[in-house]
Amino acid sequence: MSEATRRWRRGTLVRDRALSASARSVTFAVPDWPGAAAGQHVDVRLTAPDGYQAVRSYSLARAGTDREIELAVERLPDGEVSPFLVDELEPGDEVELRGPLGGWFVWRPGEQRPVQLIAGGSGIVPLVAIARAHAAADSTAPMRLLASVRTPESALYRDELEQLRATAPTRWHYTRVAPPGWTGPVGRLSPRDLEREVIAGSQHPLVYVCGPTGFVEAVARTLIDLGQTADSIRTERFGGT
Amino acid sequence: MAVFGGRHRESNPSLPPGQYETQSFPVLSAGPTPEIDTAEWEFFIHTETGPSRRWTWDQFRALPAEDITPDIHCVTSWSKFDTPWRGVSLDTLFADVETDLDFVMAHSYGGYTTNLPLEEILDGRAWIAYEYDGDDLEPEHGGPARLLVPHLYFWKSAKWIRGLVMQSEDNPGFWEQYGYHNHGDPWREERYA
Ligand SMILES: Cc1cc2nc3c(=O)[nH]c(=O)nc-3n(C[C@H](O)[C@H](O)[C@H](O)COP(=O)(O)OP(=O)(O)OC[C@H]3O[C@@H](n4cnc5c(N)ncnc54)[C@H](O)[C@@H]3O)c2cc1C
Numbered sequence: 001m002s003e004a005t006r007r008w009r010r011g012t013l014v015r016d017r018a019l020s021a022s023a024r025s026v027t028f029a030v031p032d033w034p035g036a037a038a039g040q041h042v043d044v045r046l047t048a049p050d051g052y053q054a055v056r057s058y059s060l061a062r063a064g065t066d067r068e069i070e071l072a073v074e075r076l077p078d079g080e081v082s083p084f085l086v087d088e089l090e091p092g093d094e095v096e097l098r099g100p101l102g103g104w105f106v107w108r109p110g111e112q113r114p115v116q117l118i119a120g121g122s123g124i125v126p127l128v129a130i131a132r133a134h135a136a137a138d139s140t141a142p143m144r145l146l147a148s149v150r151t152p153e154s155a156l157y158r159d160e161l162e163q164l165r166a167t168a169p170t171r172w173h174y175t176r177v178a179p180p181g182w183t184g185p186v187g188r189l190s191p192r193d194l195e196r197e198v199i200a201g202s203q204h205p206l207v208y209v210c211g212p213t214g215f216v217e218a219v220a221r222t223l224i225d226l227g228q229t230a231d232s233i234r235t236e237r238f239g240g241t
Numbered sequence: 242m243a244v245f246g247g248r249h250r251e252s253n254p255s256l257p258p259g260q261y262e263t264q265s266f267p268v269l270s271a272g273p274t275p276e277i278d279t280a281e282w283e284f285f286i287h288t289e290t291g292p293s294r295r296w297t298w299d300q301f302r303a304l305p306a307e308d309i310t311p312d313i314h315c316v317t318s319w320s321k322f323d324t325p326w327r328g329v330s331l332d333t334l335f336a337d338v339e340t341d342l343d344f345v346m347a348h349s350y351g352g353y354t355t356n357l358p359l360e361e362i363l364d365g366r367a368w369i370a371y372e373y374d375g376d377d378l379e380p381e382h383g384g385p386a387r388l389l390v391p392h393l394y395f396w397k398s399a400k401w402i403r404g405l406v407m408q409s410e411d412n413p414g415f416w417e418q419y420g421y422h423n424h425g426d427p428w429r430e431e432r433y434a
Contacts, residue, residue, distance in 0.1 A: 224273055
């Protein structure tokens with residue numbers, strides 16, 4: 001990383017789109033953005049009129065060298081920053097951004113190994129970036145996404161992931177409420193679910209797990225019990241429980 | 242135009258620049274949490290002459306320990322005040338170690354590494370901690386034992402610590418190779434290289 005990464009840049013909100021009742025995609029124009037790899041994140045800094053500042057990290061939903069960056073933010077009811085980004089920020093408003101950050105939770109198109117993506121809630125954001133990068137590069141590495149969501153309505157990027165079905169099929173898993181006609185299990189991802197849905201350890205997949213800390217801890221531990229090797233599992237913990 | 246209000250109004254002199262206070266204890270690690278059996282646990286110090294000291298869990302737990310309540314600061318911007326730890330000072334562990342090398346690479350179970358200047362982990366500034374808030378340190382927070390270097394960003398406080406290897410130069414560890422600052426002082430905002 002370099003001077004360019006450390007610097008705060010101005011980003012102007014140019015597009016927004018509701019992803020669910022509690023999440024919004026926000027795209028910022030950043031004139032001097034250096035580009036990012038799939039899986040990286042940025043720090044977002046907000047400044048109040050009296051100079052008070054708050055910084056939080058948000059994953060990039062799309063890799064690449066566009067001068068626009070897309071984030072997807074889930075509102076935490078008592079949060080300081082996320083409700084502002086989801087509910088209040090308006091097109092034309094500016095925030096400050098620093099990045100791209102993180103070089104480990106990253107997928108690069110040259111990678112040939114099979115890839116298993118596993119998301120809990122808004123942890124899907126960097127994995128959407130990886131699935132998009134995989135499609136954009138016409139990668140032939142097998143890729144699958146397992147996405148755990150509370151309810152069908154809380155699934156982010158469902159339509160777009162549906163379009164990537166041929167190159168990176170998504171399996172949805174519901175922890176509270178399943179759609180009508182659903183015959184699969186409902187509840188937290190169990191060892192049996194993971195055994196059934198995740199590319200087997202014998203195929204040596206690279207596994208990316210992202211979501212709330214408790215989700216990542218439980219999934220990663222179970223994967224190791226199922227015979228995946230620890231150093232093939234990359235994790236990103238969003239905080240919370 | 243939307244105007245950001247923010248929440249934490251009082252300016253707190255214990256808070257380094259760009260940090261906010263959290264009451265929870267977030268977890269950040271690059272991979273899964275390793276399971277470490279204390280029957281097989283060891284902690285070692287290697288110098289220019291090779292292995293210098295080595296402790297089993299029982300030997301380590303028999304060393305004099307200290308209770309400390311430092312503030313900790315994570316590079317992802319959270320800080321947590323008055324965190325209650327119990328552990329063994331590195332001054333105790335280095336008491337009989339002879340070395341002319343100035344830098345340390347900390348090695349963890351699971352393969353994580355992080356680099357530190359030796360003088361920054363002596364003189365009561367670093368510990369190998371094995372209790373948090375009166376209980377055994379939980380695996381996701383680095384148990385059975387982690388390095389604790391509260392005056393640097395918390396990625397330097399390597400979880401699941403296994404040993405320290407002296408090095409002649411300040412070669413970068415895991416996150417340091419991925420663009421994080423080689424030193425990591427929160428008061429100087431040494432986040433990224
Ligand atoms: C590398 C990284 C990437 C991230 N990417 C994204 C992303 O793409 N989209 C996204 O929406 N968020 C992402 N996050 C989480 C984000 O940085 C914030 O933590 C989150 O938006 C909450 O901030 P806040 O100011 O609203 O809440 P705060 O005011 O910080 O916290 C409010 C309360 O909620 C708790 N809390 C904090 N985070 C969570 C959480 N995730 N779940 C449940 N409780 C929590 C806190 O402990 C606190 O009690 C990412 C975090 C990291 C470290």
